[in-house]
Amino acid sequence: MPSDPYSAALNILTATGTQRVWSVLVSVFGDLARHEGEGIDGPVLTALMAEAQIKPEATRVALHRLRNDDWITSVKSGRTSHHSLTRTGRRLSLAASARIYSTPVEAAQGWQLVLLETATSESREQMEAQGFAPLAPRLYIGADTATPPAGTLALPATTAPRWLGAQFEPKDLSQDYAALYERLAALDALKLDAAALSPIQIGVLxxxxxxxxxxxVLKHPDLPPDVYSDAWRGHDCRALVTGLLARLPRPALSALHD
Structure with missing residues (x-):
């Protein structure tokens, strides 16, 4: 077993070995360089990915894909490439950041039921894109801050029965949250100290x-804890993520490059 907290943390975070490299890069840029004018030089990105146990060849292939998908743009200065989000990548990253970085206090507190005129008035994909999860044909559940489509019947709700969560929680997502909770709890138990870590180490963690x-978290609507079943660990994961990121403050890009 690793003797230092950093190595133990890396082992926990990379144990699944199922990360898609392009998706990891989206997370790297989304966390460390998502604002206009921000970017990461090639050697720094290589160092970050190496710490995450991702080979340079895999990083190059993933960068090529993200450039083709209009997520990343790369500019070369001498022998060094500078990578940054495109306007599209920046817009999507900023839009997702509200869900990703919201604290338990900032998460949805109220909810509503929405009844469609017919089962085909709106597609399931359209409703999910607007922040609603299906409960039954024509019936959806969403946070009270979500805007229902025009022509629907929106009913504010308060107390949720204990069986409600099981009606809309995807079982595979519930299992994934349970596994993530175990990893995050193990990380939390390490009591990582940012003062003992380099900016690169903090950045990769x-x-x-x-x-x-x-x-x-981006695969389902943002709903209050009360409407979920006891088996759902999504809100527990949010609390752990909030605490861990607070313990590991985002390093300045200048510190990463230095």
């Missing part, structure tokens, strides 16, 4: 924490 969380 943050990016991998965000990556594991991002790939789950």
């Amino acid at each position: 943050r990016s991998l924490i965000v990556h594991g969380w991002r790939r789950l």
Whole structure:
């Protein structure tokens, strides 16, 4: 077993070995350089990915894909490439950041039921894009801050029965959250100290924490804890992510490059 907290943390975060490299890069840029004018030089990105146990060849292939998908742009200065989010990548990253970085206090507190005129008035994909999860044909559940489509019947709700969560929680997502909770709890138990870590080490830990969380939290509507079943660990994961990121403050890009 690793004797130092950093190595133990890396082992926990990379144990699954199932990260898609392009998706990890989206998390890296989304956490460390998502604002206009921010970017990461090639050697720094190589160092971050090497710490995450991702080979340079895999990083190059993933960068090529993200450039083709209009997520990343790369500019060469001498022998050094400078990578940054495109306008599209920046817009999507900023839009997702509200969900990714919201604290338990900032998460949804109220909810509503929305009844469609017919089962085909709106597609499931359209409703999910607007922040609603299906409960039954024509019936959806969403946060009270979500805007229902025109022509629907929106009913504010208060107390949720204990069986409600099981009606809309995807079982595979619930299992993924349970697994993520175990990893995050193990990380939390390490009591990582940012003062004992380099900016690169902090950057890679943050990016991998965000990556594991991002790939789950963006797959479902933001709903209050009361409407979920006891088996749902999504809100527990949010609390752990909030605490871990607070313990590992985002390093300045200048510190990463130095």
